[in-house]
Amino acid sequence: MNGKPYDFDESELHAWVDGQLTEERRAAVEAALAADDGLAARAAAYREQNDEIRALFGATALEPVPRHLQPQRIAARRNRRRWLMPVAASVIWLAAGLAGGWIAHDRLGGGGATVEAARHVASQALSAHRVYAVEVRHPVEVFADEEAHLVKWLSKRLGHDIRVPDLASQGFRLVGGRLLPTADGEPAAQFMYENTGGQRVTVYVSLYHSGQETAFRYQAVQDVGAFIWLEPERGYAVAGDIPREPLLAVSRIVYDTLEAVE
Amino acid sequence: MDLFCDSLERWIPNLRRYARALTRDREQADDLVQDCLERALSRRHLWNEDGNTRAWLFTIMHNIHANDTRRNSNRPGTVPIEDDAAQPARPPGQMLRVAGLETAAALQELPDEQRQVILLVALEGMTYGEVAETLGVAQGTVMSRLSRGRERLRRLMEDGAPGLRIVK
Numbered sequence: 138m139n140g141k142p143y144d145f146d147e148s149e150l151h152a153w154v155d156g157q158l159t160e161e162r163r164a165a166v167e168a169a170l171a172a173d174d175g176l177a178a179r180a181a182a183y184r185e186q187n188d189e190i191r192a193l194f195g196a197t198a199l200e201p202v203p204r205h206l207q208p209q210r211i212a213a214r215r216n217r218r219r220w221l222m223p224v225a226a227s228v229i230w231l232a233a234g235l236a237g238g239w240i241a242h243d244r245l246g247g248g249g250a251t252v253e254a255a256r257h258v259a260s261q262a263l264s265a266h267r268v269y270a271v272e273v274r275h276p277v278e279v280f281a282d283e284e285a286h287l288v289k290w291l292s293k294r295l296g297h298d299i300r301v302p303d304l305a306s307q308g309f310r311l312v313g314g315r316l317l318p319t320a321d322g323e324p325a326a327q328f329m330y331e332n333t334g335g336q337r338v339t340v341y342v343s344l345y346h347s348g349q350e351t352a353f354r355y356q357a358v359q360d361v362g363a364f365i366w367l368e369p370e371r372g373y374a375v376a377g378d379i380p381r382e383p384l385l386a387v388s389r390i391v392y393d394t395l396e397a398v399e
Numbered sequence: 400m401d402l403f404c405d406s407l408e409r410w411i412p413n414l415r416r417y418a419r420a421l422t423r424d425r426e427q428a429d430d431l432v433q434d435c436l437e438r439a440l441s442r443r444h445l446w447n448e449d450g451n452t453r454a455w456l457f458t459i460m461h462n463i464h465a466n467d468t469r470r471n472s473n474r475p476g477t478v479p480i481e482d483d484a485a486q487p488a489r490p491p492g493q494m495l496r497v498a499g500l501e502t503a504a505a506l507q508e509l510p511d512e513q514r515q516v517i518l519l520v521a522l523e524g525m526t527y528g529e530v531a532e533t534l535g536v537a538q539g540t541v542m543s544r545l546s547r548g549r550e551r552l553r554r555l556m557e558d559g560a561p562g563l564r565i566v567k
Contacts, residue, residue, distance in 0.1 A: 198412035
């Protein structure tokens with residue numbers, strides 16, 4: 138080593154610590170470490186730092202990734218949010234002028250299966266709306282004056298916490314809610330709202346395993362329209378005999394409320 | 400499945416681990432990861448299938464973290480002091496070595512830029528070249544931050560990390 142104390146620079150000491158040296162240079166560094174206790178102590182301390190840092194934080198990488206961090210879910214949320222923007226929505230309405238048609242607009246590429254799954258939820262939510270929204274005396278099983286009980290009951294039956302969206306800003310107050318069966322024999326919840334003009338909207342939440350995650354979709358049958366979206370284990374719909382714009386505004390609140398619980 | 404989402408998903412455990420080490424707070428770390436993924440999704444057009452997705456994601460996360468830190472820096476006393484000599488002298492005392500905790504406390508004493516380099520190398524096993532790419536600095540800068548950071552950390556450990564020294 139020609140009398141020089143070490144024929145390597147500081148960078149190589151770190152590269153040795155981090156195992157980033159070539160075989161040849163490693164021998165040179167190790168010779169120097171063997172000859173210099175102070176240097177060897179420093180290198181050992183750096184290695185220990187690495188070990189302790191890995192011991193401290195390494196386990197985080199082994200934890201299961203929370204659902205809300207899965208890219209597919211984030212992408213779906215982003216799509217919905219984009220849908221909820223009024224300007225974007227009105228552009229899409231123009232494009233989707235075909236009456237009662239599907240807006241097959243799924244950037245996630247779920248394709249036919251997704252459309253079918255959403256249609257499945259939509260038809261049940263629309264049926265439930267048609268049957269109960271016209272009821273004068275028995276529109277719901279549990280009225281809004283027992284809201285706490287209603288929430289507790291339906292949360293229990295659906296197996297997850299449900300929060301009742303507050304639609305007062307859109308002029309709708311809660312009438313109450315009921316438990317419904319789905320076509321697949323699972324429980325679903327329906328919340329009914331009414332405005333001062335007597336118009337009603339219903340919020341439908343069902344246990345439904347589609348494995349899909351979708352953006353907002355719209356379906357209308359005759360006068361009743363519904364916004365539908367899917368989570369892998371649940372189907373959601375907001376149905377009403379009101380124009381699409383106010384129904385969209387309502388859906389936005391419902392979505393925000395239900396999403397917040399997850 | 401979508402190739403882009405798959406390639407993001409692959410790095411989430413790494414992003415979480417690194418975020419946890421940066422913030423030392425579970426909630427804050429996952430918020431950071433979520434923000435990072437959101438931004439990555441919004442910049443999908445910039446993603447290069449054959450490029451280094453990990454470095455790309457870590458760069459995004461760093462930028463967000465730096466902005467967050469800047470936003471929170473109106474609190475007094477958070478300006479990092481680079482110079483060891485400017486550190487107050489620590490009174491001698493017997494230390495109780497609590498494996499890891501001491502390291503964690505000492506890490507917090509480092510300026511962000513030194514801590515980042517040390518963590519990327521130790522946790523991620525990144526090459527110095529990748530660290531440079533991720534942080535957008537020259538490799539020489541990476542080496543000098545690594546060198547200064549490790550030496551500072553070593554001295555802090557020798558003197559006893561703040562708050563963990565137990566005087567008997």
